[in-house]
Amino acid sequence: MKYGYARVSTTDQDLSIQAGALKAAGCEIIRAEKQSGTTMEKRSELATLLDFLRAGDTLVVTRIDRLARSVGDLQMIMRRLREKGAHLQATEQPIDTSTAAGKAFLDMLGVFAEFETNLRRERQMEGIAKAKDAGVYQGRKASIDVERVRTLRGEGKGATEIAKELKIGRASVYRVLSEESV
Template identity: 65%
Template sequence: MTKIGYARVSTTDQDLTGQVEALKATGCEVVREEKASGTTREGRSELATVIDFLRPGDVLMVTRIDRLARSIDDLRAIVREVADKGAAVKATEQPFDTGDIYGELTMNLLGVFADFETKLRRERQMEGIERAKAKGVYKGRPPKIDTDKVRELRDEGMGATAIAKEMGIGRASVYRVLDEG
């Protein structure tokens, strides 16, 4: 049986050290680290690598269930994928093991709470944005595209594809800027 650790934080300024140390302390021979949102599986290549690597009898270790997924649907899909490989999921800080029915129940309850917490956070965020808009202080995210540079390159004779490549942006963004004026 091999224990494989998976550590995840949502943003690049967060630290994975505590998770990695906890996973290694439980005997994880390998710990994969990732800085990506847990609300979706998109862009989580380290998680995909860990799941691909699992063999029958292996254990995918996390510190808490919300490190694995913030959506109950994603959590169930991940656990099902792990189980299909003959492996189990365990957490260092939460007493469950998907190898038995009680662990499955616990995991589902923890997953529901993680999902609920994500939805509450999103709801509070949207309420804050609405209040800020009402006060006239919410301006949204600052533009990342230098619209003057896009127009300048167009005026120099460059096409949308060349401009997009030059500036490292999508072609649709170039067209949007050019259509605006």
């Protein structure tokens, strides 16, 4: 049986093109999610598929970068598929892990997907550095009212009570209070 997996990185992106390609490839069940591919965390639909696959099943994606953005994650997914006796196919790339050529091509694409992620991260960091030098980038605005934390502390409230009232983490309260004592 063929199972499809579709993924986009952000909630404003559309999954319909991938879903259509997976249906056309013969997938009877398609799991989809809107989650970053740079890590396996929070990708519950992929985890469900990897748990569900059985010997002889095929996991189908449109492109390898929909499945993993790092060689390590790709290798872990492939190891799980091999353990189960399942295969991987991509609709837009000549990948079929039931063949030696497909396995080799998969490894090469995994390297390029990770390379692309690293390049994107480098460009992002260069842009941030340039914006900081120009005085344009200020970073995220403070989300904690430092004066309010100090006022509540002055009223004799403890860190847990302050954190609950301001709906922030206790560690944030401790950070503000430790900066005060320095």
